Amino acid sequence: MTESILSKFDMTGKTVIITGAAGLLGKQFSIALAQAGANVVVADLAGIPAAENANEIKEMGLNAIAVEVDITDPDSTKAMVERALTAFGSVDVLVNSAALDPKFDSANILSQNVNEFETYPLSSWKQALEVNLTGMFLASQAAVLPMLEQGRGVIVNISSIYGLVGPDQRLYERPDGTRQFKPVYYSVTKAGVLGFTRYLATYYAGKNIRVNALTPGGVFNDHDAIFTAQYSARTVLGRMANLDEMNAAMLFLCSDASSYMTGSNLVVDGGWTVW
Numbered sequence: 001m002t003e004s005i006l007s008k009f010d011m012t013g014k015t016v017i018i019t020g021a022a023g024l025l026g027k028q029f030s031i032a033l034a035q036a037g038a039n040v041v042v043a044d045l046a047g048i049p050a051a052e053n054a055n056e057i058k059e060m061g062l063n064a065i066a067v068e069v070d071i072t073d074p075d076s077t078k079a080m081v082e083r084a085l086t087a088f089g090s091v092d093v094l095v096n097s098a099a100l101d102p103k104f105d106s107a108n109i110l111s112q113n114v115n116e117f118e119t120y121p122l123s124s125w126k127q128a129l130e131v132n133l134t135g136m137f138l139a140s141q142a143a144v145l146p147m148l149e150q151g152r153g154v155i156v157n158i159s160s161i162y163g164l165v166g167p168d169q170r171l172y173e174r175p176d177g178t179r180q181f182k183p184v185y186y187s188v189t190k191a192g193v194l195g196f197t198r199y200l201a202t203y204y205a206g207k208n209i210r211v212n213a214l215t216p217g218g219v220f221n222d223h224d225a226i227f228t229a230q231y232s233a234r235t236v237l238g239r240m241a242n243l244d245e246m247n248a249a250m251l252f253l254c255s256d257a258s259s260y261m262t263g264s265n266l267v268v269d270g271g272w273t274v275w
């Protein structure tokens, strides 16, 4: 009998490390992958929310552990991988979701010219490169070692529409003239994620380690009505993404369903980058 297509999405027995798993999307990814059967390593700098997230998954009768990690520290990323191996015996998938990602939220809306390029602090630029690029490099460097030993592995890196196209800074402008900016590092690091993905995919040619990127568009997170309307008008589908709308694409990339895909970028953006 022909195997069911659904079996290709089955993650039973596979161990997935997710960095940034206490974040808005990271939490979604960890629950979704656990629901698909994976043993999930909920890894984040924020240890308490990571532990809460792992507990929530365990209460669903699914498999998870929490690991506090600083992805900018090589000892910490190595320890994260060791914890995964000790708990579950393999590292099959690494999802690099941790990043500094400035949210356009009500806490900032009234400040004027936040993140303007001319005065953007060197220290903030360096810190963002350290987390968004060096952190991804270090987490991947640690996770590929068991993958090479096992003769298989999958890495999924999270980029952004701003890694593909420039931010439309008009979105961060209010009708009363107050404005802020999406910071320069976000575009630069998210474009870098795509280069890193292609590099690693080709570097591991013939090693059965697939490396792909997922590019989400803006996910609704209680943004105010003005921002939501301005953002939505820039998408073909006319709205922001719902919180759970990246999960199926993530499962596709992590599982055997994407077995003929590497070095690629899956864009889930409601059509933002199409026009």
Ligand SMILES: NC(=O)c1ccc[n+]([C@@H]2O[C@H](COP(=O)([O-])OP(=O)(O)OC[C@H]3O[C@@H](n4cnc5c(N)ncnc54)[C@H](O)[C@@H]3O)[C@@H](O)[C@H]2O)c1
Pocket: 019, 020, 021, 022, 023, 024, 025, 026, 027, 043, 044, 045, 046, 069, 070, 071, 072, 096, 097, 098, 099, 100, 101, 131, 135, 158, 159, 160, 161, 215, 216, 217, 218, 219, 220
């Ligand atoms: N939310 C969106 O609308 C959206 C859109 C496009 C792309 N993305 C990307 O998706 C990914 C996940 O987004 P999110 O909304 O969950 O972000 P988030 O800001 O909610 O979560 C990021 C997580 O990374 C963790 N983190 C930060 N520095 C760390 C470090 N040094 N070590 C370990 N963990 C660290 C934070 O503690 C946080 O839990 C990010 O790469 C983001 O850039 C998000």
